[in-house]
Amino acid sequence: MLVSDCDKKKKKNRRKKKKRGENVVRLSTVHTSGFDSRGSQRGESIFKSAGKSNISGDELVSRLEDGSSKWPKASLQVLHRLWTEHGASVHAQQDVQAILSIGQLVDMQWKLSMAVSSDTCRSLNSPYVCLLLKVVEPSGHICQRSFEMTIPQFQNFHKQFKEMAAVMETV
């Protein structure tokens, strides 16, 4: 029996983020409770985007100050220290989580088309298959991805799924 490697990695990262990211998040909740709802929303999104863009402690502090003038100086100093120490790992977790995000297919639509002509080639005469996938990500967010395949590519795609089904039957 196989245990999914992906799942193992996901659990490990969640534990890590809890330990380090949590300190930063807890501190921000204490201080945003006195703000208006807009302020606290801005605060949370500042941290999320700070991780994603891998900014420095100085930059984080200046972004928070821009977001609201109510941040006590002492809190900003603590945040600066925490971010300088742990900001990089928050960024890394977000990166890994993006790569390991495994979605579920909700719907698949297809079309078979023939490219007839274009401005650079008058007679393309090229059939192709286009798939539109509706995918629900672990976050619950639904996104659409579409892509094209040539006929040979599609036939290989089909063959791969047949093999998958055969393996799943025997497992």
Next chain:
Amino acid sequence: MADAEAAKSLSALLHGIAQSVFYKRSDVTEELLRAELFPELPPLDFRVLHDKMRGVVKSVATADMDRAQLEAFLTAQTRKQGGGGLSAEQAAALSRFWKSQRVRVRESLLAQSRWEPGLRGLSWRVDLQAAASRGHAAHSGPVALVELELGRAGQDSEFVCLEFDEAKVNEMLKKMADIQESMDRLVQHT
């Protein structure tokens, strides 16, 4: 001797034009071609030659000429009066060029006309869930993990990772059988 050299330079010019126009090599510039292949030709004269060759190559590629069409076209071009026509050597070089590059040029034109991301790669594996903290009965059984590598021409790949249970895989197979059926019908009608 001089003829062989001239023919070589001409062939190389046509290949260079293909690199720039079809294979999207932005480093192959007009100036580079002149310096490498026709250094003794004055820049203005080279421009005339370059533009004429490029125009002919583009016409041939756009129409995706077969052998007969190409011969007819080139013959007509050599018969043109004034400076706009082709010399016999140029026609010969163009004929050789198209014979060897037609398929590749066509492939790149096709690729340029594809604006959706293409499927660059597909890998998959099947897992059997050994245990789960919340005991999802629905998730027992094999799960297929599929990684699709998608990308547009000249851009980095994006990876889409999906999981399928057996039912979902069978749904996919049914849809793909429908696609195959459509393709078969299309072939029958053409």
